[in-house]
Amino acid sequence: MTIIKWLRKNTFQVHLIAFLLMITSSVLLYSAAERGDIPSMWLLVGFFITGNILVILVR
């Protein structure tokens, strides 16, 4: 509950973190896909998903 409250009070910071998570994970996904590294691909898609969940938690 406290974490969600903090997220909602710091919208800009959360958007910044979410955006950086999405951009960096996408860039790294390309090299993981080229190598065929499936665990890394799942992990990086997970980062992208996390970025979006963070944004949803912010009002």
Next chain:
Amino acid sequence: MHFFLALLPILIILVLMVGLRWGAARAGGAGYLSALLLALLYFGADVRLLAYAHTKATLLSLDVLLIIWAAFLLYRVADEAGAIRTIGLALPHLTADRGMQALIIGWVFASFLQGVGGFGVPVAVIAPLLVGLGFAPLQAVVIPSIGHGWAVTFGSLGSSFQALMASSGLPGEMLAPDSALFLGISAILVGFLVAHAAGGSRATFRLVTPVLILALVMGLTQYLVAVARLWNIAAFSGGMLGLLVGIPLARKYKGEAEEREALVLKSLAIALSGYVILIAITLAVQLVPGIGKFLGQVVIRLEFPELVSALGHLTPAGPGRSIPLFRHPGAILTYSSIIAFLIYKKAGLYQPNAAKRIIKGTIEKVMSSSVSIASMVAMAVIMEHVGMIEILAQGLANSMGMAFPLVAPWIGALGAFMTGSNTNSNVVFGALQVRTAELLNYQAALILAGQTAGAGLASVMAPTKIVVGASTAGMAGREGDVMRQLLVYTGLLVLLISVLTMASVLLENNNLWW
């Protein structure tokens, strides 16, 4: 069932934004997550397909975001120096005629501001200006809202048009002529609607001549500049030339003169210098081959393999979006911002720590839209790669058939209303419109012109923009009044685009187009 599930991410965004009033960033995140889940669980995506789709989406997002970031930077550079205020204060000096003030400030100046800034800036800047001139608050919000709609697609220094190119995969040379033509024609109706909002039918009939002259100048300029491949300055050039023609024109409609401060031409010239720099740099990069070639040496470009979903949907191999880092419109805007900053600084227009405030203000303002674009583009690219767009296009083609050109602009308008921007609407619906046009054997450029023109004109009544406009004119809490009035005006404009799209398709299919 396939069709409904393919439509679900778009429906989720619509319900969350319109029904539950979520912001574009939150709703975009929910749309992305739903598309990802559906792609994995129902439409046969594997992690390799998702990995490449995410990278492609990020390239597309960066292509659009570089312009949005730099366009807002240039706006902040000018605004911090007081340049926008100086230009705005100079305009009421020209005429005391209410109708003419509405045309020059609420239409021409609003279009100019949309050309250079966008992001709700025209209404936010102009509504208080019109209230100060004695317009009713409702008029003060409605006039600039309608007035800048025709300049949205090529406005914000071309970001919505860039999104249209990115999402459709079609070159700007193919898309620009029809889009600029439809928007140019809509500018005539926009002018009359602005005159009507300012003074009813009497003002509309009285101002026929200036409306036609200004619409012709702005619409034709935007068309010619866009066709010359300078789409990032097309709306801006239209607005700029509109101001140059509108100033002497306004003097013919002086009305009852009032006492005002003397107009300082030197201040006005300095205020406009930042934008003159932008024109000069853009022309130099586009027209001097040596400069363009030199700046175009560093290109971000990735090759993607052929991808097939478990359900058999095939995405052919090929390069993703290429980004020429130092020749990109975003880079050109950044060079212009730096030079404009130095000019304004030399003229002593900045308070201490201006650079810090400009950068901080820019980053804070663009972050939310950056997140929403990243999410929505990822959603659209995933949907495309697993065949969801194809299913939607098939469904639309089967159900709409010959009437599809009439519906295409309303799809764009709906997208802009629900996502709050022409850019987002083009991202979400661009590929769908192209595929449906292909299935029905219609020229994709015409359908996309309908999409982006409908989206641009309807973007002015997105709830987020109305809230900003109403708050700056002291109408907070009365957003419903603004929405009701805009609904009629915007409906007429999208209807016009709908008829234009259908007529163009019929002419094209019967080889009657000149």
